[in-house]
Every structure is written in C-alpha cells, then in structure tokens.
Amino acid sequence: MSRLRSYRDVADLEAMAQLVAQAWAERGPHVECTVGDLTWRLLRNAQVRPQEDIALWECAPGQLAGFAWAYSNGDVDLLVQPLAQADAFARDLLPWVRARHGRTPQPTTVWALESNGSLLAALRSLGWRRTTGGCYLHLALPLQAPAPRPELPVGYRVRQVRGPEEVAARALVHRRGFGTERMTTEVYARLMEAPRYQPALDLVAEAPDGSLAACALGWLDEANAVGEFEPVTCAPEHRRRGLGRALLHEGLERMRGMGARQAFVYAFEGNPASVALYQSAGFTVVDRNIGHTLESP
Structure with missing residues (x-):
C-alpha cells in the first residue's frame, strides 16, 4: 500500500x-x-x-x-x-x-x-x-575529445574557489549575477560543507582587479558518470566577454577528468542569452520540462 x-x-x-x-x-x-x-x-x-x-x-x-x-x-x-x-x-x-x-x-x-x-x-x-x-530546456553534452580552450580577455583568469577564506566573495558574485540577496555568506558557507560539494567544480572567473566576475558550480553523479552545472552566472559589468563559456570549458574538462561521460545543464526557454551560452559550448536540447x-x- x-x-x-x-x-x-x-x-x-x-x-x-x-x-x-x-x-x-x-x-x-x-x-x-x-x-x-x-x-x-x-x-x-x-x-x-x-x-x-x-x-x-x-x-x-x-x-x-x-x-x-x-x-x-x-x-x-x-x-x-x-x-x-x-x-x-x-x-x-x-x-x-x-x-x-x-x-x-x-x-x-x-x-x-x-x-x-x-x-x-x-x-x-x-x-x-x-x-x-515557457518551459525549461534540458541540455546535454557528451564528454568525448577535449574542446579547444576559449580565449579569455586580458587580465582575466579562471580557477576554483580558494576555500572558506573566499566564501564571502563567492556569495557576492552569485548575488550580483542573479540580482538576488538570498545567497548570503552564511548560506554559501553551509553549501561548501555539504557532502556532495566538490571544491574542484566550484569555479570562478577572476577580474584583473582581483574581484570575482563570474561563477559556475558543478556537480557529479559518479555512479552514472554525469556532470551538471547549477548555477552559472556573471556580474553585469563583466558580461559578453566570454567568461561563462570559459567557465563551462574548465568545468567540462574537470568533469571529464573525474570520470564523467556526459554533462548536463538547464536553461529557461525565455532566456535566449542563457540558451545561446550553453549551445555555444556544444550542449544540445534533449528534453523539455x-x-x-x-x-x-
């Protein structure tokens, strides 16, 4: 019953x-x-x-x-x-x-x-x-041969979050990218302590002045060899510089190195910029929610 x-x-x-x-x-x-x-x-x-x-x-x-x-x-x-x-x-x-x-x-x-x-x-x-x-697009990408690395603007670099000492800056770039105040330093600190959180998949784009310009958080289902990005965002003044694609490329390479055979991401159909970003990285629509x-x- x-x-x-x-x-x-x-x-x-x-x-x-x-x-x-x-x-x-x-x-x-x-x-x-x-x-x-x-x-x-x-x-x-x-x-x-x-x-x-x-x-x-x-x-x-x-x-x-x-x-x-x-x-x-x-x-x-x-x-x-x-x-x-x-x-x-x-x-x-x-x-x-x-x-x-x-x-x-x-x-x-x-x-x-x-x-x-x-x-x-x-x-x-x-x-x-x-x-x-509108609906949410489910997009997938087989992780086969490595893709060419996108070129970053001068002075920018992509790396993983340094650790708890950078939690405030990591939470801030999330808030600025999404225009929300919900991701506080305390909330992100708790997330970083979660069992499935992997520091190697918590990626940021650092601006020339040392501030964080964009971020992408990856997750891994080891049993099914599936990597996922959730969420991905960029601070307003750093948009349209290829930072999102560079973060995705780095995340995909790290997922591949951790055993993932495919990657997955969601995008709202009514957000063409988000859809275009993922498609530019090679993702294709496989389903709709x-x-x-x-x-x-």
Missing part, C-alpha cells in the same frame, strides 16, 4: 539521491533532475523548509518511489521512479500539492518532462493542463 509522508532528515535526502541515480541509470538523460540538484535545492537559500516543502511517496513501506518539492513561487517539481507508478503517484501527490500551495497567493505550477508520457497522462486525467509561460496548472472547475 502506498503512502505519502513529509521529509524528515538527511537520511531522506540520501534516499532521494539514490532514487534519482536509479532513474538516471534507467532513462538518463530523460530525468527531471540530477543527484547534485537535490543538494543545491536544499541549501541554496535560508528560506528552504524541507519538512514543509518536500513530500515523499512510498509505493510500499520504506520503498521510496517518488517525491514532490514545492517552492515559495508556486512551482512544484515532481519525480517518480519507475514510471509505471506515475498514475498512482499523481493521484496521491496532487492533493498535497493543492493543500501546500493553497496557503500562498501564487498560482501552482507542477513540472513534468515532455518525454515522461506516463506522468503527463496522469496529470491530464486529473485536470492539469500545460501552461503557456513543462509546467502544468490545474484547470478551473
């Missing part, structure tokens, strides 16, 4: 990571997220409340088969594995979704991959319809 319960602790996070890894082993790259995404989503700001934001779905006692992750903007990410459980998963999860976001003013949007026909059919049968607000809203009665 299936059951739905709230997230409890890091043991649940590890179970979720194992489920994501299983999904990648079976149907990668057509999976809603990567193992690294879970750590990033949990620690990317101080507003995450996992016991309230995450619901776990067990198809039998102690057998995790899916989860939903809700965000303050009304979005809800879904993952079910195996896909044969999609219909039962949706029936059990969507009432929780409606209750969870019934307390917020934002419209609720649940996300499902275009390739996940089972989940899409389950959503449609329960009255959820595709939104018109599509939003759905509940049809009015």
